Amino acid sequence: LEVLQQIARQGLGIPVVIVTGAGSEKIVMEAMKAGAADYIVKGGDYLKILPSVFSRVIETAQLKKAAKWGEDALQESEGKYRALIHNANEAIVVVRNGLVKFVNPKAAELVGRSGEDLIGYSISLFLHPDDREGMVKRQYKRQLGEEVPSSYILRLIDKDGNIKWVEMNAATIAWEGQPATLHLMADITELKHSEETLKEAERKYHSLFDNMLNGFAYCKILVDENNQPVDFVYLEVNNAFERITGLKREDVIGKIVTEAISGTMESHPELLSIYGKVALTGEPATFDIYF
Secondary structure (H helix, E strand, O other), rough: HHHHHHHHHHHHOOEEEEEOOOHHHHHHHHHHHHHEEEEEOOOOOHHHHHHHHHHHHHHHHHHHHHHHHHHHHHHHHHHHHHHHHOOOOOOOEEEOEEEEEEEEEHHHHHOOOOOHHHHOHHHHHHHHHHHHHHHHHHHHHHHHOOOOOOHHHHHEOOOOOOEEEEEEEEEEEEEEEEEHHHHHHHEHHHHHHHHHHHHHHHHHHHHHHOOOOOOOOEEEEOOOOOOOEEEEEEEOOOHHHHHHHOOOOHHOOEEHHHOOOOOHHHHHHHHHHHHHHHHHHHHOOOOOOOO
């Protein structure tokens, strides 16, 4: 028994089969508790069964060793994985059964809360009310193995009530041995604000463009292989252009001038030269023309 206890203390993992002439049940129990792989009492044909016992004990030991190695490798891999996502520059959240199981510092920073304030709560609590239902549906379908978009845009609400726009990428993973969803989030709030500012500027531009008193036509110059102007295409015209020329927007946009206004080049050949110079040099020009 002393030998068994020494092997156990040193963690050698050596399988031991005890062969003895004593058949005491107490000794058997103590030996098995001390780490014996099996126990054989001498007598009868015990020598005949020794090879099969040894073979089974060795096979069992090998299986245990392989299982232990696999468990250690898994724990090491999971440890590296956790360290990787903990230190990632992207906000990362792991969700299982709708509840937050892990957040890295970037994710906590994004919503202005600590990790402890997030873990164990439903992720929908931190979403904009208009985005919650869609998120829950995607989560449910993903866990069922159904096809759902892996990337989408939604809004988070931080601790102070500010809206944060994020682009979210999601994938199914195993977390602590169970299916879960890994969410990678990139903060695109500034980009969204820039887009909104640009849209507002475009709206104002179109309002000015459509309501100005002067006729306005936005054209694209067409050139030949020698970079010489040969025609131009109407890309946009305003209401005043329609009123002054009598031409309808739908009749000129997308058409070259020789199609939209027949005879223009013949009666005003200088137009192509003037327009071409403005387009190619960027220098403005003022001139009179009569239709």
